[in-house]
Amino acid sequence: MLMKTIRIKALNQENFAPFGEVIEATEQCESYFINEGNCRRYHNLAKVEAKGENAKAIISIFRAKPISLPFELKMMERHPFGSQSFMPLSPSQFLVIVAKNENGKPASLQAFLANIGQGVNIDINVWHAPLCALKMETDFFVVDRDGAENNLETYDFENPYRIEK
Amino acid sequence: MLMKTIRIKALNQENFAPFGEVIEATEQCESYFINEGNCRRYHNLAKVEAKGENAKAIISIFRAKPISLPFELKMMERHPFGSQSFMPLSPSQFLVIVAKNENGKPASLQAFLANIGQGVNIDINVWHAPLCALKMETDFFVVDRDGAENNLETYDFENPYRIEK
Numbered sequence: 001m002l003m004k005t006i007r008i009k010a011l012n013q014e015n016f017a018p019f020g021e022v023i024e025a026t027e028q029c030e031s032y033f034i035n036e037g038n039c040r041r042y043h044n045l046a047k048v049e050a051k052g053e054n055a056k057a058i059i060s061i062f063r064a065k066p067i068s069l070p071f072e073l074k075m076m077e078r079h080p081f082g083s084q085s086f087m088p089l090s091p092s093q094f095l096v097i098v099a100k101n102e103n104g105k106p107a108s109l110q111a112f113l114a115n116i117g118q119g120v121n122i123d124i125n126v127w128h129a130p131l132c133a134l135k136m137e138t139d140f141f142v143v144d145r146d147g148a149e150n151n152l153e154t155y156d157f158e159n160p161y162r163i164e165k
Numbered sequence: 166m167l168m169k170t171i172r173i174k175a176l177n178q179e180n181f182a183p184f185g186e187v188i189e190a191t192e193q194c195e196s197y198f199i200n201e202g203n204c205r206r207y208h209n210l211a212k213v214e215a216k217g218e219n220a221k222a223i224i225s226i227f228r229a230k231p232i233s234l235p236f237e238l239k240m241m242e243r244h245p246f247g248s249q250s251f252m253p254l255s256p257s258q259f260l261v262i263v264a265k266n267e268n269g270k271p272a273s274l275q276a277f278l279a280n281i282g283q284g285v286n287i288d289i290n291v292w293h294a295p296l297c298a299l300k301m302e303t304d305f306f307v308v309d310r311d312g313a314e315n316n317l318e319t320y321d322f323e324n325p326y327r328i329e330k
Contacts (some may be wrong), residue, residue: 003214023224023226023306024226025181025226025228025304033293034227034295035229035293035296036250037230038230038295039227039228039229039230039231039296040227041225041226041227041307042225042226042227042228043223043225044222044223044224044225045223045225045226046223046224047221047224048213048223048224048225048308050222050223051325056212056213057213057215057222057308058209058210058212058213059188059209059210059211059213059214059250059308060206060207060208060209060210061188061189061190061206062199062204062205062207063190063204063205063207064204064208065167065199065201065203065204071183071209083190085224086252087254087306088253088254089252089254089282090181090255091254099214102209111283117254117304119306121224130199130200130201130203130204131200131204134309135291139190139282141188141252141284141306142206143213143222143224143308146209164265
């Protein structure tokens with residue numbers, strides 16, 4: 001069986017830009033102090049998209065079991081009506097696998113290791129793997145879209161990808 | 166100086182309902198399994214409101230210094246164009262102080278201790294105190310609203326409130 005291998009890279013704003021936004025508080029972010037200097041606001045790290053009939057941005061928690069590496073990726077998904085953000089609620093790393101779209105299929109896959117303190121906002125209609133926690137069961141704060149239309153499209157690979165360090 | 170005292174109560178869905186939503190993954194939430202059973206989605210724990218011209222829900226991180234108790238509360242604020250959610254990014258408690266509105270002023274204040282695993286979504290235009298971390302500097306994941314109109318109204322108390330355990 002032909003299996004392509006994808007090597008995991010460290011996540012940063014620059015390499016993730018084609019797919020969405022990295023959510024993290026850094027010195028490079030726009031930030032300012034509020035509440036009489038008691039709080040620093042790292043402002044507008046990501047924009048939430050919610051399109052379609054009766055569309056609404058909603059907050060959920062995803063409790064994800066960990067995957068182990070190397071990992072066989074058999075499918076990807078995308079959400080045509082909304083962005084989807086993931087942020088761990090404990091200091092945890094996780095894996096973000098995304099792809100370009102070519103003729104309605106995921107192509108040129110990339111796998112990123114989100115470090116402690118990093119989350120991601122995946123742009124509307126960007127192919128991505130299901131949430132991949134690492135090492136331990138992890139709760140994620142998720143902002144995505146609720147609305148009338150079906151917001152989930154999936155694609156099953158003929159040959160799975162092997163994701164490794 | 167006349168100072169009213171507000172005693173801190175444990176936060177739960179029921180007592181916070183007049184002010185917004187508690188964001189937490191519990192057995193009472195609507196939840197279902199996704200990703201072939203590897204992930205449990207605690208669904209739609211809170212709705213994001215973003216109103217006004219060019220309104221958009223945005224994601225920010227607030228890095229808040231801790232307050233110490235007892236605490237003197239001198240002002241409150243509200244956001245007429247959007248909800249605002251706060252979720253700690255580490256296992257941390259924090260304080261949520263909210264109030265009813267009476268004649269455009271905060272009244273009948275209540276102080277809630279958000280336990281580890283709990284966040285809040287404060288409804289549009291609900292009076293609340295600035296973010297109160299406890300014990301240590303804490304990063305919070307914040308979903309609120311960006312847009313054309315001024316979304317901040319503040320109210321300074323003639324006599325501060327004393328918030329205590």
